[in-house]
Amino acid sequence: MKREHQGSGGSSGGYPPPPPSSSMGKEKLTEEESQEAGVDELLAALGYKVRSSDMADVAQKLEQLETAMGTSAAQDEALLSHLASDTVHYNPSDLSTWLESMLSELNAPPAPLPLPPPLQTNNYGSATAAADSRFLFDSSVIAPAESSTITTVDPNPIHGPPVNPSRDRKRMRTSSSSSSSSRDGAATAASVPAEVSSVVVVDSQEAGIRLVHALMACADAIQQENYKAADALVKQIAFLAASQGGAMRKVAGYFAEAIARRIYRPPHPQQDCGLDSTFSDILQMHFYESCPYLKFAHFTANQAILEAFSGHRKVHVIDFGMNQGMQWPALMQALALRPGGPPSFRLTGIGPPQPDNSDALQQVGWKLAQLAGTINVEFEYRGFVAGSLADLEPYLLETRGSGAEAGSPEEAEAVAVNSVLEMHRLLARPGAAEKVLGTVRGLRPKIFTMVEQEANHNAGPFAERFTEALHYYSTMFDSLEGGGGGGGEQQDQMMSEIYLGRQICNVVACEGAERTERHETLVQWRARMARAGFEPVHLGSNAFKQASMLLALFAGGDGYRVEEKEGCLTLGWHTRPLIATSAWQLAG
Amino acid sequence: MKRPESASDLLPPEKKKRKSVSDEEEEATEAPDLGEDLVLEVLKRADARTVARAACVSRRWRRMAEDERLWEAVCTAHWASIGCGTHQLRSVVLALGGFRRLHSAYLLPLLQPASRPLSGPFSPGIAPASGGRWGKDEVQLSLSLLSIGYFMTTNFGRK
Numbered sequence A: 001m002k003r004e005h006q007g008s009g010g011s012s013g014g015y016p017p018p019p020p021s022s023s024m025g026k027e028k029l030t031e032e033e034s035q036e037a038g039v040d041e042l043l044a045a046l047g048y049k050v051r052s053s054d055m056a057d058v059a060q061k062l063e064q065l066e067t068a069m070g071t072s073a074a075q076d077e078a079l080l081s082h083l084a085s086d087t088v089h090y091n092p093s094d095l096s097t098w099l100e101s102m103l104s105e106l107n108a109p110p111a112p113l114p115l116p117p118p119l120q121t122n123n124y125g126s127a128t129a130a131a132d133s134r135f136l137f138d139s140s141v142i143a144p145a146e147s148s149t150i151t152t153v154d155p156n157p158i159h160g161p162p163v164n165p166s167r168d169r170k171r172m173r174t175s176s177s178s179s180s181s182s183r184d185g186a187a188t189a190a191s192v193p194a195e196v197s198s199v200v201v202v203d204s205q206e207a208g209i210r211l212v213h214a215l216m217a218c219a220d221a222i223q224q225e226n227y228k229a230a231d232a233l234v235k236q237i238a239f240l241a242a243s244q245g246g247a248m249r250k251v252a253g254y255f256a257e258a259i260a261r262r263i264y265r266p267p268h269p270q271q272d273c274g275l276d277s278t279f280s281d282i283l284q285m286h287f288y289e290s291c292p293y294l295k296f297a298h299f300t301a302n303q304a305i306l307e308a309f310s311g312h313r314k315v316h317v318i319d320f321g322m323n324q325g326m327q328w329p330a331l332m333q334a335l336a337l338r339p340g341g342p343p344s345f346r347l348t349g350i351g352p353p354q355p356d357n358s359d360a361l362q363q364v365g366w367k368l369a370q371l372a373g374t375i376n377v378e379f380e381y382r383g384f385v386a387g388s389l390a391d392l393e394p395y396l397l398e399t400r401g402s403g404a405e406a407g408s409p410e411e412a413e414a415v416a417v418n419s420v421l422e423m424h425r426l427l428a429r430p431g432a433a434e435k436v437l438g439t440v441r442g443l444r445p446k447i448f449t450m451v452e453q454e455a456n457h458n459a460g461p462f463a464e465r466f467t468e469a470l471h472y473y474s475t476m477f478d479s480l481e482g483g484g485g486g487g488g489e490q491q492d493q494m495m496s497e498i499y500l501g502r503q504i505c506n507v508v509a510c511e512g513a514e515r516t517e518r519h520e521t522l523v524q525w526r527a528r529m530a531r532a533g534f535e536p537v538h539l540g541s542n543a544f545k546q547a548s549m550l551l552a553l554f555a556g557g558d559g560y561r562v563e564e565k566e567g568c569l570t571l572g573w574h575t576r577p578l579i580a581t582s583a584w585q586l587a588g
Numbered sequence B: 001m002k003r004p005e006s007a008s009d010l011l012p013p014e015k016k017k018r019k020s021v022s023d024e025e026e027e028a029t030e031a032p033d034l035g036e037d038l039v040l041e042v043l044k045r046a047d048a049r050t051v052a053r054a055a056c057v058s059r060r061w062r063r064m065a066e067d068e069r070l071w072e073a074v075c076t077a078h079w080a081s082i083g084c085g086t087h088q089l090r091s092v093v094l095a096l097g098g099f100r101r102l103h104s105a106y107l108l109p110l111l112q113p114a115s116r117p118l119s120g121p122f123s124p125g126i127a128p129a130s131g132g133r134w135g136k137d138e139v140q141l142s143l144s145l146l147s148i149g150y151f152m153t154t155n156f157g158r159k
Helices: A021-034 A041-046 A052-075 A077-086 A095-106 A165-171 A207-223 A227-242 A246-264 A277-290 A293-309 A328-336 A360-374 A423-428 A432-442 A462-480 A487-509 A522-531 A541-552 B004-010 B020-026 B036-044 B048-054 B059-065 B068-077 B086-095 B099-111 B136-153
Strands: A314-319 A344-351 A379-385 A414-420 A447-453 A534-537 A560-565 A568-573 A576-586
Touching (some): A052 A095, A207 A227, A207 A246, A207 A462, A246 A462, A246 A487, A277 A293, A277 A487, A293 A414, A293 A447, A293 A541, A293 A576, A314 A328, A328 A344, A328 A360, A328 B086, A328 B136, A360 B136, A423 A447, A432 A522, A462 A487, A462 A568, A462 A576, A522 A534, A541 A560, A541 A568, A541 B136, A560 A576, B036 B048, B048 B059, B048 B068, B068 B086, B068 B099, B086 B099, B086 B136, B099 B136
Parallel strands (some): A314 A414, A344 A379
Antiparallel strands (some): A534 A576, A560 A568, A568 A576
């Protein structure tokens, strides 16, 4: 693991050449004998003992070793084989001494370190660029800490023992214009020259960065089924998380809990959260209130539906996830104010079975019917209970208008299918998504609106999924931190965090059919939709404008960003899109 | 027609006694009591702030200022048409909470220029409404929010 450092301050200055091996070695041994205090935990979990304060030297020596081996290998293969077989090394876990002995074998002279490159600050929303900002620049993890709280990470997990510096060099990236979140804290972006023979050192005392590293190391350990290491790391994560504040602590807490569930394997990890769908509706309501993602979803989808319905006297909306029906009052109002008068509006709502047998679907339908009455929109409602969307059959949804009732095309019923955060659940069962898309095709809709999380939380390897999710939910939680007004808002925020926490638990702790939060990106969905016989419908600029205006009404609105991507709209926090709305019609 | 400052002249006679000191100082002449219909006609042409101020004058004025017709005028005078008829609009908005609510809760926030500049490279034409005008998108957004607010807060009763 290579570490790099931008010290803008003078504290780094030039680096002294490595001290003579003997004194160094003795210091190390005695200190390690006394206690493991100050030993880097991450390396310790992998079996290496390196003092945190010696990390600088270790990194430097690794560089030198690599250079020396590189040069000598070109000239002398015998030297390498000598290194491999004839030299005797003691205490391989004592990296520093081991490296010194290797270096002395190669007679590599200590190279003087060049001065560290100038620090380039990235003024992302934050004013406080601390003068001595330091951060970790790992081989595979890029942590451009814009704050001490949230860091962004490269989706490559940490691999194995850190004695392979060569590949790291190529993967170093310069400044983090990519994502990150958070407003507070120290500054950031690293500008590192690509030609790296300069080794720069980081003081890794930044607890936030260590926390991220601990989380990812833990994920890696789990993927390698090294549960002992994972267990050690979980404890450490909890400890480090307590030192954080705000969004990072909460996110780390949820991830730590999810990891713990995964390691200790309770029979149904998700169920332990002890929540049924009524409660999850309530949670979603608070999420709806506290941040603009769901409102954005509804507004943009409604705009597409409205346009598709223009000119039709009979319209039918099939909602794959009725919940509290919050999307439909606005659509009904817009239909009521349509020039020429409203069409007759039919709504079919689909929802999961309720454990207490209450008829939530019917209640929502009833409320909407009353609303329709007050604004004089002819309204018909039908609710369907389905455990999974794949259980639906086209004939059940009873589309009218293609048969005898239809006269002219305008008399035919225009159908819109709407799915907000529902399609990804189908990916838990093979073939289910294709079946549902086939069902949708059978309905011959004028438009199919789909809103999904913009993330890939469905990748094969666990560690990859974990890292993606960590990034995603960190950004999400960060965007929630804005609203801190009165009591009501705080409760909304808290419930929203629980809502997101449940998703985190599902992504991390569950597998197989239980893992329903299988988010995929717009790119992935596009491919799937194309295979299923759909082509995209571009969302118009008025959807974009309304969405942007909506954001301005939210506190902290300047962090949110609406973007248009090939006809689809995404809403995100700073540069990271978090939710995407797309619209589709039958191809050909 | 005198400015609102001298609206005290239009007060019912029993209230004039309290104002008599300032009246004497200003030597204001007594204006005739115009009657509610005329006051309403005048206020219909006033802007939102004036109407709101008028509501502070007296209880009677407050009742007048809460008249939906006034706020309908306030809203529609300065917004882009969304294509529907007046009656259509009126019936829908009144059903969903009224123009006064529409204005104060939803239109007004859209009017204030953002204290932070609207961010992002792709924000064409989101300039805040200037001079009290609302564009089509502002109108539609505020109507949507009105309907959602109505739906959330109204107790529809159990079936």
